[in-house]
Amino acid sequence: MSLDAIPIHVINAPPIEAGLTGNAPPLLRELAEQVKRLLATGEASAIDLSALPLTPADLDWLREKLGAGEISVTLQANGESTLNETACPGVWWVTHHNERGAVTSQLIEVALVPELVKAHPQDVQIGYEYLELVLSDL
Amino acid sequence: MNELQFLTWVRGPGLDIAVGIFVLGVLWRLFEIYSLGRKKDLAAPRHAAGASGLHTVFRRSIPPPGGVKRSPVSYIGGYIFHIGLAIVVFGFAPHILLIKNLTGLSWPGLPSQFIDLAAVVTMAAMVVVLVDRINKPVKRFLSTFGDWFTWTVTFLPVLTGWLAVQHLLLPYTTMLALHILSVEILLIVLPFTKLFHAFTLFGSRWYNGKVNGQRGVPV
């Protein structure tokens, strides 16, 4: 059961701004640094959002500032994972859910392609063997 | 005893004992001092003394003309550390909560960054005042064990409180316990050392103002 399935509703919800801690803006600066590094050295990096003291309002603020990009990757592996490029190419908003839909971790990755999207050589090898098999059956 | 037990002790029996001794000491000392009484002044007053005692209670908080220039460290350092202590003691939310718990009185707290700054400034001023006590011939001459001792027991609560909040030196729990313990030591020794001036200075200023007000001199 996901959270949304619980039949509760908030009365007198405080305005969104009330939940802002002021911790989000510095993250944008750190991201800028990481993007600069990616351009200069090709080194990928990430910010682990679940390890930081951020309120839901902070996260919404960040998401709004970063915007949405062209690519959305959805990974089905023990729950859904979404890897969405933001309006800044090379900056990816990565959210892992478990099979019940709860968020298990959330990151902003700075990489040309997120690690998880890349295929592992061993798996490619297995895929190749599968292809061979298919070919041999033709 | 682990640190949480230590903290629980200082918050529990420790505080109980300290506040007990403090209350006991303050009342005992106030009676001891003010019950000595004084003779009525039979001289005809120049004008009715009125509120001259009260005036002096306030007036003495302001340095005499030229005083700051002659002893800048004593006055400026003294002001900063007294005001800083007041800000830290009465402005920090957890302290207010304690006061509320003990007395029922409460007011809004100040942002902790400001309290933090006040604590650092207070400690700096206290160190400067201490150095002045060591350097200045008159102060060194007057100083007794009690002066060094009371400086220490006043400084420690600020230092340990600040270290606790900043997570320095020792784990927060231990530091918090040490902080509360240092305050308890301060409470216990206050009625029996020169720190008792926090209570008697009002009486002293009042007597001085009254006696001289009777003669027509605002002091």
Place this chain on the structure above:
Amino acid sequence: MSASLEKGINALKQVIDAPIASYFNSCVHCGLCADACLFYTETGDPKYTPIHKLEPLRRVYEQEYTLLGRLKKVVGLSKPVTDDELDQWQSLVYDSCTMCGRCSMVCPVGNDIVYMVRKFREGMAASGHVPDGIKGATQRTVEIGGPMGLKWPAVANVIRKAEEATGLAIPVDKEGADYLVLLSSMEIVNFPEYLEALAKIFSKAGISFTLASDAFEATNAGIQIGNSDIAKVIVSRIVDAAEKLKVKNVLSPECGHAYMAIRWEGPNLIGRPFTFNVVHVLELLDELRLKGVLKMKSTFKEPLILHDPCQIVRRGGVLQAAEPLIQQVADNYIPIVDKQKWNWCCGGGGGASAIHTDEAEALRAKVFQVKKRQIEEAGVSTMVTFCANCRIVMEEGVDHYEMDTKLLGLTELLAEHLED
């Protein structure tokens, strides 16, 4: 413990009261009182810090009237006060304290330090730890009538001369007069013009006055030495005379501690309020000035500054009278920075001027530098005051530093320029 020491301690136990207890408990050893004391500012020696001068009194208080102090005494943490110690303190309490009360003005916790010095002297006197000079003055006052050993015939002589000079009658022992005029020995000897001036002013104002043959001396060495028993004997002469002659007011002369003795200590010494008023001569003069009686025929042209005597101004409360009076007679009055209740002492008050040891005189000369500075900063060669003792002490200082400063008494200055 010697009998005299026991007597001294007993005297201290009598005088220690709630204010003293409050003061000692308030002291934080900040040392700011030193800044207010000319004995410290001019010598830089920390032992002259006012509160330190009271250390034996503090210990007696602590040992006798606090539970912890008693405990400390029992276990030996607090040593009892000894004769040797009081001996050592004698010079601090008498030679280097003029009871000017400036320290009481600055103490941040509000301690009235001079109040405690006055009380401490009770114990010092009762235990016999007093300088010979003040002792002699006291002896002469009690046995002969004045600190300088002056007797009535000398006064009568001054009266006769004044009558001759002014052509006015100066009544003696006249009942029902408005004012009983008191003199100080110093005025009788050094400034006999004072009486002439008064006679003129009274006559002009139409005020009746008298002198008393059995109470002409205003000064009270008992106050200076700090013994209430002796002070009471001396002040009683004035009270008795004033009541016998049924005068309305007693006029205190310029002398500073005489005013303190009669005006503020007197009723407390005899244990009841007076049936007459005590008025300082400047208060009377200022009142007459306001009534327009005090008219000047000429004015003093040279620039001059004013020295406010501690016992009359800061400790006596005659704060405002002197300035308008001096402005009336002087064209070039220059107000100094530390005036009125902030004035600096001449260095010889509280009996100090009666101590004639080499050390005491050297010290007095040294602390006179504070007045010397004031005179030099103002750039004047005339200083006016209204206390005979201040005047003599400062004249000595002026001589010592070979300055060309002229000291004047305010009443005398006024009299000189008074309309005939």
Place this chain on the structure above:
Amino acid sequence: MQGPLIDTLARQGITRRTFLKYCTTLASMMALPPAAGLAMAEAMAAARRPSVIWLPFQECTGCTESITRSHSPTLEGMIFDMISLDYQETLMAAAGHQAEEALQAAMKENAGKYLLIVDGSIPLDMDGAYSCIGGRSNVEILKEAAAGAAAIVAMGSCAAFGGIPKANPNPTGAVSVSDIIKDKPIVNIPGCPPIPVVMTGVLAHYLTFGSLPELDDKGRPKAFFGETIHDRCYRRPFYDQGKFAKTFDDEGARMGWCLFELGCKGPVTYNACATVKWNGGTSWPVESGHGCLGCSEPDFWDAGGFYKALSVPADPLEFGAAAAVVGAGAGVAVSFANRAKKRAAKAAHQTTTLADLEK
């Protein structure tokens, strides 16, 4: 079942990406840099399964519940696939003598190599008779099992610090594992219950690096217990601004302000709840509007009340009024003595004459 872990997982249909995703989450929870997830996944993929013996003592089974009902059963199960759980009373099919035989067999077979997990405190009073398994006291079993263990993991506050059984007045004489075993490396994972991922994190560390993680002075893995709840709390900024909920239903509580005044023990509690959260990352006590109880700290049950702010007295001030009365009494007594003394001094007064001025 031998061979690299990734093969075992693959046979169960768990892909490399799934495993990598899991390791990313685990690294995040262990406060390792995001890149460590990849390294961990590679090391663990090649690891082999150690034997684990789980002994339950004076406990409520909450710790086991916490682990087995952790947020993603398949993934946590995955970790259990990494180990060979040879004895766990609650979970194992065997019972009675069979179970005890399994325990003895596992201990003998893997002597010196197995990981011993303990939950529950150990009662020492009445020779340990308060809690026995198969007629043997907990303390006896623990000593025997510990002798052959490579390392011990004390799961939950009871095993780590004595927990609720040890709460005042501690009727059974309960103690922690480390009170009894002194010669083995012990990892304490306190909490009532402990956070499941801490358990899997410690196992992952053991598998990845072949050693126990770095511990603090209370034997807790620093990765999870390195900071206080307060320091990692998303409501911390409100504390710094002095914004506090005063009651559980006031405006401040609705605005999500700091719960310090409502007795939150976050400032003195070292745990990872604020970052790892509970119930599959759904929420955690402070996020649900209740202050931290401090359950992962020793003797939290006796730490002065759950709803009392840390800066207020733990006990009501008992002597306040009494002290005032005694103080006033003492003061009045002293003042009578002082007045008597002063009267005596007055009575003893001898009028000073001139002769007295000479000593």
